[in-house]
Amino acid sequence: MGISLVKRTITRDDVAREAGVSPATVSYVINNGPRPVTDETREKVLAAINKLGYQPNALARNLRMQKTNSIGLIIPDNKNTFFSDNALGVEQIAFDNGYNVIMCHSAYRLDRELAYIHMLISHQAAGVIWIPCSEDSAGAKLLESFHIPFVLLDRVIQGVTSPSIKADNFKAAYLATNHLVQLGHRRIGFIKRPVDLNHSIARLNGYKQALQDANIPFDPDLVVPGGFLFQDGSVAGRQLLSMASPPTAITAYNDMNTIGAMHAAQEMGIRIPEDLSFAGIDDIAQSEYCFPPLTTVRIPTFEMGKMSANLLIALIREELPEDQKHHCLDVELIVRESTAPPCNSK
Amino acid sequence: MGISLVKRTITRDDVAREAGVSPATVSYVINNGPRPVTDETREKVLAAINKLGYQPNALARNLRMQKTNSIGLIIPDNKNTFFSDNALGVEQIAFDNGYNVIMCHSAYRLDRELAYIHMLISHQAAGVIWIPCSEDSAGAKLLESFHIPFVLLDRVIQGVTSPSIKADNFKAAYLATNHLVQLGHRRIGFIKRPVDLNHSIARLNGYKQALQDANIPFDPDLVVPGGFLFQDGSVAGRQLLSMASPPTAITAYNDMNTIGAMHAAQEMGIRIPEDLSFAGIDDIAQSEYCFPPLTTVRIPTFEMGKMSANLLIALIREELPEDQKHHCLDVELIVRESTAPPCNSK
DNA sequence: TTGTAAGCGTTATCAC
């Protein structure tokens, strides 16, 4: 027994009746205030809660309190580990602080993004963490008009001054390119994002700066567009490698394209790293799995997620100092080298 | 203007006042029923809604209706693409049906799982999709006692009769192993899950059956435990390859371990596929990125997520026929072969 | 066809 089989919710009034106290007293026990309760009464109430298996109704509570513990997380694609890893960081901090996360996938579509924003407003979300899929500001305006705080993750929107978190994308590309420069390469191919956004432009600039610092002239022919699929990187790689004077090293705005290009090179029978070097930026795929090992710059996605949640919670609690609204997280080069014997040694 | 700058929520009563009608009429317009409204009144109401930027309060609505549109999704780890891909499928179907998804990460911890289940009960979740991290039935009992329907994804819990979705794990391992058998291999190593669960036992059995069907005696020495990390697969691979009489082909209960083992072999300078073949089962990493190309069995994670959401929604609507409660999704072998010239041709 | 009002399960302000 103990478990009710009738489909009627057990309310605070039931608990009060069972414990022989008033409904208000039950609230005071549950919420540990705002008024004191004698230990004896408390015991009675807790016993009744236990016996009835009472669970407070968060809907009623939130309606009354005029606020919720829900935060919306809007990301373009959970299949992409860059986003899902961010999501994990957000969830972790949210959980630790008693918030729950409503997952919203825009699928890179503005209409879905707006639909979700309407939903979040309707559900009285306490705040939103958002990786926008465009620079459109309609959603931001909407959230602002309903006084729902939000944090922009990885992207920016023109004219929106909300807190933001990003990685040091310039440095990421700089480090990857510079690693290849240090290996002695002077013709370094770069696969760029097919449609440039703020962060991909920063990466292209990092590439250019690393070349410039090494007194290597920038050759626009060595920059080719990749794509969002692994195969796109492969195509871009083949394009670079079939040039009259092909690069001796390749990097890209993200690892999906780096790995695709590396794959293409391997299919072409080119020896890596003897005849061609690679360095990546770890957005999406897990470069760790590559062979030969691939040196990459790690983007701290999980940390970005955690930080954005911390920022949002501070914002909700109105405890966020103005000078801590915008953060750029540092990135780190991870050198991976093969201990494998040369290819033809066996 | 048009957007209120005072932090006061605009309610249905405000709309009614603005439109010069009663609050009830506003509801009838918003909900398209249950009573008819003249076109003229409707226009007035819609105009007022628009002018005031009114958004109905879902909390109040749900409290009144005694039900919500929220479904809980409990997964162990969103970083693992097996789970995040499932999540994407769930979200897609949920969105299409007007449900929102509350993401709950158990991080493989029972206490977190239970904490989330309590949260979902408290929030009056309409249903739950759950990839349990253990065979403990406390959470299931709790959900049942609150009459919250749930679907078990990929796992089963002893004594729990809720609807379930899984992949044909037996067939997956059978296909992978059989692929290697067809290539002529007779000593095939298998990396098993360190702690066996229902699905990993099915995979081990699939491996055994494929051997048996080819009249290859089962050699327990060829089965070694892997782990949850890429490195674990690498260690297991080295273990197999340093045997007195090593296998000529290797497969594993998941691709994390397959790829780890393949990596180990490459580090050891072993030529693939000339001296050693691999076949995988695509749970986690994206085998597509491997070189040499890796033949794998695709587990339809996205489809599993979609199907579980469809099942749950039918269950919520009490429209789920008894004979459609349990589903086992088919799996498919994806043969990938290299077009690369042999390793030493250059 | 439309208005009025009860009630969903809470919290918090009153009295006692």
Add this chain to the structure above:
DNA sequence: GTGATAACGCTTACAA
């Protein structure tokens, strides 16, 4: 220290 009771914003039965 505790018990009644008025909101919170909505849906819907009932009244007009």
